[in-house]
Amino acid sequence: MSQRIKYHPLLEDYKDGKNITFIFNSEEYIGIEGDTIASALLVNGIRTLRYHEETGTPHGLYCNIGQCFECRVNVNHQQGVRACITPIEDGMVIKSQDVLPTPVKDWREKHDK
């Protein structure tokens, strides 16, 4: 499981901030003030942030600076929020983005040979 880096030979000690309670996929977790959604989940051992819209394969953060959009989650019912650049807040309800219906593809698979 991933861990907090409290002591560092060159950087200042990590300052434990206020605990932040949030919900991810219906379960309660605790992060620390100053965490992003992605870092709060990673320190809780969670790497999968979203499931691919079509294939359902798990995806996590990739670039961690908001450029690749691999880490998008739903936050308080808002879609497409980048977990890596969004600070965690008390009471946030976060959900993995999940598989979307593919009616055209499904139809074709049934009817095309």
Added chain:
Amino acid sequence: MTNDVIIIGAGPAGLSAAITCAKHGMNVVVIDEYYKPGGRLLGQLYEEPDGSWWNGIKESDKLYNQAINSGVQLKLSVPVINIERQGTEWNVFTNMETLQANNLLVATGAAESPAPVPGWTLPGVMSVGAAQVMTNVQRVKPGEKGIIIGVNVLSAAIAQELKLANISVESMTLPKINSMNHDYAIPKNVVNSLLHVSHLSPSPIIKIGSNLMKYKLINKLALKFYPNKGIKMWDIPIQLKKAVTQIYGTDKVEGVTIANVDDYGQIIPKSEKSIEVDFVCISGGLYPLAELAAIAGCPFYMIEELGGYVPLHNERMETPLSGLFVAGNITGIEGAKVAAAQGTVAGLSIVNNTLNSAFEFELEEAIKQVRIIREENPIQFHPHIQNGRKKMQKYWNEYFANNQESFII
């Protein structure tokens, strides 16, 4: 309240420009979609040639405090979604509001090029920059034990940073060759680029470099004599004769398959073996993050030495669009010190243009300063950066030779 200057990007370039403008009495607002000021300066931590440590967090703090004390207004966690020109004003659309100003500086920096390796979409695979930020900024270990794919200045510096935070790095190695990655996957090319940087660089690479230098005497044979087990740097083996062929795992990274490769990056059959890791970093280099300059209507040129497509600009950080300026890595991939110096130039350009060329001398001096810092800079991301800068100047001259009016209004 109207602003005199809008700056997009709160990194070293954007903040330096903001400080310069604000000190000359201008009303400045800086916008950044990240939640902390400093841009990618934040994660940086490396040893200078004189043995001191460059601490990006402290440097960011300094810039931030200077900006705030000079009266700069900072808007963080605010993404810009569009830019439009209306009369002499630039309209900058964010997810919150629309801002207007006569002067706009786009200092959006760079991003890491994606470098696909089979299995790279598994959770636990990330760019080296991602691991750097997670480690030094968010202070969470990206994992217990990782492997770095891609051997270059940036990945070597970050390997050391992971090591400093007590994170185990199995090795640094090459990616499996594909049609897109010959620069990074063919051992000959990688050795060549490392030899180019080695004589310019401080500790991170000099340690690879000085080891490689032993082989440089016999130049092209360097690779032939490169040990199969790799050369160690801070106890991390650097493998230039091995490549990761597959990242595996069910719903997250469980390990990688690594194989021996020949001088041309071709896999040597039956040499594959598995290594257990819980995270993988991929390093495919940096490219200028230039979309917003494109939306604003700036012409672009592809200059490989600068890292990709860059907006047309001159040494004063002006673009052909009046009131539109660029600075930092959007103009070419270089270190944070060059970016900051360019930011100061952009700031003085804006001041000078607004105040009837009253700061011509200061501007010239600031431009000289950029050149000096560039020459002294120990870490060069591209060995031929100077050529790239010359090319851009040539494109600029040609552009104005072919376009009668000096600036697009």
